[in-house]
Each structure stands twice: as structure tokens, then as C-alpha cells.
Amino acid sequence: MKLFFHLLVLFRSLGSLAASHVDSSQWQTVPNRFEHNPAGAIQHLLKGGANVDEYSGPPQPMMVIGAGLPRTGTASFKTAMDMLGYKCHHMIELLETNGKEELWHQHLVQKSLSFDEIMNDMASHGFNATVDMPTAFKYKEQINRYPKAKVILTVRSEEGDKAGKQWAKSMVNTILQLPRLLSSIPLSWFPRASHTIEFLEGSYAGVDLPMYEHEKLPAFYDSWNEEVMKTVNRENLLVFRAKDGWKPLCDFLGPVSEIVQANCARFIASGQPYPRVNDTDTIKTAMSFFTAFSLFVKAFPGVVLTIAVVQVFLKGSLKSAASRNKKHA
Numbered sequence: 001m002k003l004f005f006h007l008l009v010l011f012r013s014l015g016s017l018a019a020s021h022v023d024s025s026q027w028q029t030v031p032n033r034f035e036h037n038p039a040g041a042i043q044h045l046l047k048g049g050a051n052v053d054e055y056s057g058p059p060q061p062m063m064v065i066g067a068g069l070p071r072t073g074t075a076s077f078k079t080a081m082d083m084l085g086y087k088c089h090h091m092i093e094l095l096e097t098n099g100k101e102e103l104w105h106q107h108l109v110q111k112s113l114s115f116d117e118i119m120n121d122m123a124s125h126g127f128n129a130t131v132d133m134p135t136a137f138k139y140k141e142q143i144n145r146y147p148k149a150k151v152i153l154t155v156r157s158e159e160g161d162k163a164g165k166q167w168a169k170s171m172v173n174t175i176l177q178l179p180r181l182l183s184s185i186p187l188s189w190f191p192r193a194s195h196t197i198e199f200l201e202g203s204y205a206g207v208d209l210p211m212y213e214h215e216k217l218p219a220f221y222d223s224w225n226e227e228v229m230k231t232v233n234r235e236n237l238l239v240f241r242a243k244d245g246w247k248p249l250c251d252f253l254g255p256v257s258e259i260v261q262a263n264c265a266r267f268i269a270s271g272q273p274y275p276r277v278n279d280t281d282t283i284k285t286a287m288s289f290f291t292a293f294s295l296f297v298k299a300f301p302g303v304v305l306t307i308a309v310v311q312v313f314l315k316g317s318l319k320s321a322a323s324r325n326k327k328h329a
């Protein structure tokens, strides 16, 4: 039954994979980069990003540094920052934009590129805000280069020690499944899969995130947030929950930029809701696709064997029926 479900998801994903070629305009609208596009996610994970960043303006200084861990409302935060007038870097950039994951692989795995060179690349492509992994894991380096930037620590909406537990659950249910899936046959046959695993392992190892020891995750969440609060100057830091909405974000960022101030005033006056981008389902569907694909290929020799056995058995019984008939004749 589970296999059937996975196969259903597989065919649905293949359908939307075909459809996503037809309607490429959906990549332009920000929330759709995260939602309802598991096929896009699959395509990018296996083939690499196809988008080209055509930014041609002057290099941008980093104005906002997101120090929060992934799975703390970062997709909504990226969307909000883009709406406010920033160009905000998020993990999705590495998946969608040609060559970006490679840059980080060179930095984290091959160690042939410094983080300064990554920051140069982000600046020359017009990014002036960052959030999510892998940039959040480098918040200290970003602050060193841009000491005036505002730092925002996105945290989960749950209170007390529930937050760490829910964060761990969300990590385990989504992105921490990736290395296992990508290292199973046949996904491991795609050259890009091993690169992605190395990139993920390199990113997590850099901050001692216990990716394979799930019971240690809640404590990691708490100590990460404490460390950020200890490290960053109080006046430069905002601890932000998605449920807090525009107000604290605007009070914190508005004074630094007229563009942001004007957008804030507009959003608050018109009652524009803070974006709620929930990419859980997209990630889960993409995972189901991987699992189904893997099960299908693994089951394939079994299916062929079964058909062969049934054929031989049928032929055998037909032959013996024929010889029985001959004897009778």
C-alpha cells in the first residue's frame, strides 16, 4: 500500500515536472519558488540549478544578516525581505542558480575558495540580505566584514523547550533525510548526488550540527540561539518569530533604509499579511519521490524475476497440459 502511494506521488511529480517546463514564469514569483513545486526541487537536486542570475547593478553591501537556523521560518523571512526591497539570499539560491552550489562546495569541501570570495560573489550579484543555511552558519564572518549590518535571529514560534523539540522534529522530517536518500541507489548514481551530500555534510560539520545524532538536536538549537545572542551587539540584533509579523521587523529595519521604510508603511497601512511560506509539503513530496524512485529501481530486478518465473511456470503447465492431452488423444 505504501509502495502504491509512493508510486502515485512519483507519477504526479513526473506530471508536474513536465508541466513546470511549460510554465517557466512561475519561477519569477517569490512564494512559488518554495510552494507546490516538488518537481522543481527534484529537478534541481538531480540536475543542478538552471537559472542564471542576470544582476547587472553595482555590488551591494550586506545590510541584513540572518543568523537563525534552517527550519525557523526562513522561507517566509526571505519572501518578506524581498517584499521589503532587499535581495535576500536563501538556500534555494544554491538549488536554483547554476554554479552556486559548486561555489560552496569549493569553499566547504575542496577548500579552494575562501568565504571572502563567496561574499564577493554575493555582493556582485546584488544580494544585500542573507538567511537560512549555508550563509547563517557563517554569520560571524559576515559580521566581521559588515559590522554595521543588522542581524536577525529567526527562531521558532513555540515557547520554552518545545521550540528545540519541534525544530529537531522538523529537521529530521525534512532536510536531514536528504543525505540518506541521496546515498541510496539509484540516486547515488547521479554525479550531483554525492556533491550535494558532501556539501551538506561540510555545512553541518562546520557548525557541529549533529546531523546523524538526532537526540542531540534540541540542545543544539538552544545553544545556537544563545551563542548568537551572546555574540551580536544588542542594538544590532533582533530575535524574530514569524508570528510577530511586520511590526518588529519594520521598527528594526525601517530607520536604516528609506526604501524599506516606505514599503513598511504601505504594508502596515494596507494590512498586508506577513508572508507564510510553508515548504514542508514541497520537501516531503520531493522526498517521497526519491523514496519511490529508489524503491522502484530496487524492486525492478524482483519484478523482472517474478514475471520470468510466472512465464516459465505458465509455459511448463501449458506443456504438461499439452502432453496430457496428447496422451489422452
Ligand SMILES: *[C@@H]1O[C@H](CO)[C@@H](O)[C@H](O)[C@H]1NC(C)=O
Pocket: 055, 057, 060, 085, 086, 087, 125, 126, 127, 128, 257, 259, 260
Ligand atoms: C538591495 O539590493 C538591490 C539590488 O540587488 C537593490 O535594488 C535594493 O534597492 C537594495 N535594497 C536596499 C534596501 O537598499
Ligand SMILES: *[C@@H]1O[C@H](CO)[C@@H](O)[C@H](O)[C@H]1NC(C)=O
Pocket: 278, 279, 280, 281
Ligand atoms: C506546515 O505544513 C505542515 C504540513 O502540511 C504542517 O504540519 C505544519 O504545521 C505547517 N507549519 C506551519 C508553521 O504552518
